[in-house]
Ligand SMILES: Cc1ncc(C[n+]2csc(CCOP(=O)(O)OP(=O)(O)O)c2C)c(N)n1
């Protein structure tokens with residue numbers, strides 16, 4: 001019998017900095033090396049609190065008929081926060097649709113996010129980050145856009161000699177079952193693109209639990225087939241997320257090709273406001289997940305380590321509440337778009353048949 | 369520089385011209401590089417413009433369309449090849465759900481100036497999935513243009529226009545006539561308009577409108593009919609979406625009769641749309657019902673039967689005679 005000999009070995013590591021008991025693992029110095037001083041940690045805390053405050057307000061708006069169906073990010077604030085803080089303005093962020101924390105840090109206005117979920121396309125006309133992509137509703141499709149963006153960035157750096165910009169794309173655990181996800185990994189590795197994949201594994205794809213999504217023990221290992229360096233991290237540990245995202249972006253920027261991070265988190269909310277998770281998951285599982293959520297964990301660390309007092313944390317919360325209220329006021333006061341707007345942005349120049357249909361919409365002719 | 373070239377060479381010439389002119393133009397697809405494409409439409413381009421700009425992609429159609437979208441949002445102008453139209457469906461999610469919508473859904477912040485090229489149509493004894501004409505599926509989609517050339521000159525001018533267009537264009541190449549005829553084409557970078565029907569032959573009795581390879585049979589039919597003293601006006605639709613309604617109506621108002629010739633299956637096709645436009649806007653000019661000569665609503669047969677499927681000169685002539693006698 002011929003004995004097989006290993007021609008390549010693989011493993012997936014799990015990494016964590018602040019565990020579920022808010023205990024810091026490893027040395028404090030590692031935080032300093034990553035630039036995580038108290039101010040920075042408080043800034044991360046602020047982004048997470050703002051995100052959660054916004055999120056609960058959005059749900060309240062939906063429940064009172066002032067917002068359409070909304071996809072909550074409750075419990076997933078940490079990984080998005082880390083991404084938002086690590087990307088440079090000139091980089092490009094490609095979202096799925098649950099990355100509120102990252103969007104806020106990119107400078108997307110809360111009223112823009114509300115407009116989008118409130119049924120108004122202007123919500124995707126981001127003023128602060130004009131190259132970032134809008135939400136991608138067809139699951140996993142955005143992974144391929146990220147490949148094209150990263151290809152263009154690589155070509156640009158080659159041509160101009162300027163510093164490499166990077167692209168970072170987020171997808172869910174469900175998305176990792178789609179062909180687009182695999183096509184993207186394969187091509188990104190082939191061309192060694194400056195691209196970071198982040199799988200936000202929140203354990204659920206609507207009603208399908210992680211265990212029924214894939215037999216793979218980790219989702220990170222899906223990158224191995226493409227020979228992309230991959231790591232699994234505690235996605236509710238904002239300090240660890242920050243360090244890992246920082247390293248991955250550095251690698252991608254430095255010409256070492258694509259990187260993949262699987263962030264283990266948990267969707268504490270229903271899938272969307274149109275969903276009722278009680279139909280398919282137990283209260284017990286949900287309660288256990290609440291024990292590991294990221295904001296409580298970081299606040300406990302900040303207090304335990306005496307980096308911040310309760311009143312500092314309270315002030316952050318109060319400021320966030322005020323900011324959210326102000327954005328909601330702007331959102332609610334926004335005049336609807338003229339109905340002609342559905343014709344205006346289809347093509348750069350409006351073709352004749354659309355001009356006729358627009359006239360019909362305006363009541364200037366009938367049934368044309 | 370004027371050359372006597374085929375439609376296939378015209379495609380190559382337009383790509384080459386625009387790549388030399390505009391460094392943001394990128395060609396990508398399966399086997400488009402060293403091999404120059406399975407039909408040789410991209411022959412020599414990689415050697416001339418480099419492997420960064422003429423990209424041999426992995427075998428993944430969704431990737432080809434999806435990464436083109438990402439490139440386009442970064443200011444590149446991707447011209448992506450789908451090797452055969454029969455394999456375009458894996459790219460549809462990207463093309464229809466994203467490329468067509470990017471400008472609209474971001475209120476013009478991002479746009480998608482990309483071209484998706486694909487050879488299409490039957491009549492070359494190709495294997496299964498290599499002969500269909502499904503242009504109507506795409507013509508239905510808001511936000512994209514669908515363009516089909518029918519001669520070397522129009523292939524050159526329309527492809528240049530498609531690449532320069534600021535919105536996504538599906539550019540379908542009738543592979544049956546890739547090498548059928550040559551024409552003198554001046555390689556001067558002049559584009560043709562993307563919203564215009566081309567009048568190939570003038571006549572007063574009946575308007576024959578077609579596109580792509582079927583114009584070959586349609587023009588032959590017009591010659592046969594001229595011998596019978598029936599004078600056809602032959603129109604090349606060229607831009608399938610949006611349709612140049614004005615030229616169509618002008619012609620039918622003059623002739624009072626219209627026969628539409630297409631290779632695609634009949635139901636819910638481009639011919640259905642043209643007939644509906646005439647019903648809405650030309651009723652009082654019509655002297656006879658608008659008739660259609662089309663492929664059948666069958667699955668495109670394998671090649672031993674495909675000539676029975678394709679509209680023939682005889683079917684076109686017979687239909688025109690019916691219309692004239694009405
Ligand atoms: C291609 C596609 N199929 C189905 C849906 C409907 N759908 C919306 S979200 C979702 C689950 C996605 O799960 P996951 O990728 O884990 O992301 P999550 O919602 O958990 O953030 C499904 C099936 C869709 N939007 N797109």
Ligand SMILES: [Mg+2]
Pocket residue numbers: 172173174200201202203204205206
């Ligand atoms: Mg999920």
